[in-house]
Amino acid sequence: MIEDLVEAEGLVKRFGDFTAVDSIDFTVGRGEAFGFLGPNGAGKSSTMKMIGTVSPATSGTLRVLGMDPASQGRQIRSRLGVVPQDNSLDMELTVEENLMIYGRYFDLSRREVRARIADLLEFAQLTDRRTSKVEPLSGGMKRRLTIARGLINRPELILLDEPTTGLDPQARHVLWDRLYRLKREGATLIITTHYMDEAEQLCDRLVIMDNGRIVGEGSPRELIDRHTSGEVLELRLEEPVGALSGIGDHTEELADRVLVASRDAESALAEVHARGINPAMSLIRRATLEDVFLTLTGRTLVD
Amino acid sequence: MTGRLRVVESHARRYRHTWRSSVFTGFVNPAFLLAAMGLGLGSLVDANNGAGAFSYLAFLAPGLLAATAMQTAAGESSYPVMAGIKWIKSYEAALATPIGIRDLLGGQQIWSMIRVAQVVAAFALVEVLFGALSVRQAALATIPALMTGVAFSPAIAWFTIRLENDSGLAGLFRFGIIPLFLFSGTFFPISQLPEQMQPLAVLTPLWHGVEWARDWALGSPPLWPWQWHATALAAFAVACFWGAHRALVRRMIL
């Protein structure tokens, strides 16, 4: 049994002369929850589509489940669960019909699909919506249905392209809860997101992507330890940033606030006060993947 | 092949939601057309002995089957294909599964032919009830009509797949399907068209379907042997399926 379900080396995707994915390397191990964290246009979906074998790589090597996407796409797809960025559900059909059509594409018998639908609707908390049309369902319900659909073939590897984008906080938590359950049951997940909290919550290991390149790799903890000072002091100031020079390890000026990276933000704030600076707002927090992204790219993740 | 059948099945599942209205129009449309053109207009034509050895209703009936097959194929391979690619994105969803482009297109085409067969059968039945054709004549005319559907369905799919959005489809019907319906020999022989237009009519698959259907149903002395019509329609179908397949690969595999 192979241990790395996905192996990519020098993977490139070009559209005309635009390079969407610019020579990336990564591997995804069995049982891992692996993330691609990056802003809009980073190349996350392009990468997912190559893994899903629906988009051919321009160059580089890619193995999925030990097979070659170019020649064994069908075999690979039969063992993959895909949750695309836009749900591509059939709004005119019922919840059940959407699952039935999809299940039949995997050449499962009707009886088998029907049995799986019952379990999956339970899992997606949609049992009482079995016969209702998809159209009127809430965004969170549609997303859960799309995830249920992606699980109908009992995939070994599940690709989730921005599973919670556009959902309200409560719907996101319901979804995360479902994804944890998949993780606990030993599924291998690949998740793209531009939410650092999602990446921190769900991913064992992740790569940070920007402009088609991978700029950092590791577990959320490792990335935070490696690329930040551990704590952050956020300030809103009247004074120019220069007034803070020497405080903390590093300062970053954003549109509406200044971030001071520091091992000990408490004493950094004391030093600010000692210099007679009175910030309109001050806040001490632990460093997050957001700060990692800022360090690595000089930009914020979500703007 | 199973992939293709799964796609056919998905179309059938969608059809379950609309079949009632489609069955209704399947019988009402032919009845109206035959009443207005066959009986109404026909009485005028027949008074002048216009259709020769046959009643105008009988002259009209076989060709109308072919023309109906064309319209049904055009309906099935235009908006639904655009919807699959662009609106519902059901093609994208299917391609994430073991289903491939060839299954998607092949299945859609088979489904289109099932619909054509349904509509043509209903139309033929109405023609028999109107006394336009005998059961045997109607059954014979059905085969060329189905072949007309086989020819048009991939052609329309090809055209649709290449369109960026659906605005081109209105034009397809206005400037393609409706003129073909009117001028391809269904309502009057193309010998009535202006001299320069006649070779153009011969190039359209519908004319072949209409001529062949009339030949088989009425035994009217054919301009061409039916095998030529059959070959022309089959060749057109194969070429268009090939083109549609290529276009769909280009459209879906980015």
Ligand SMILES: Nc1ncnc2c1ncn2[C@@H]1O[C@H](COP(=O)(O)OP(=O)(O)OP(=O)(O)O)[C@@H](O)[C@H]1O
């Ligand atoms: N079919 C295409 N043709 C041309 N350019 C494309 C195509 N698909 C994607 N791109 C471009 O490639 C880049 C990466 O797109 P991609 O969808 O992979 O980004 P993403 O990280 O998924 O972003 P998002 O968060 O917006 O989903 C973008 O600049 C996009 O415009």
Ligand SMILES: [Mg+2]
């Ligand atoms: Mg994306």
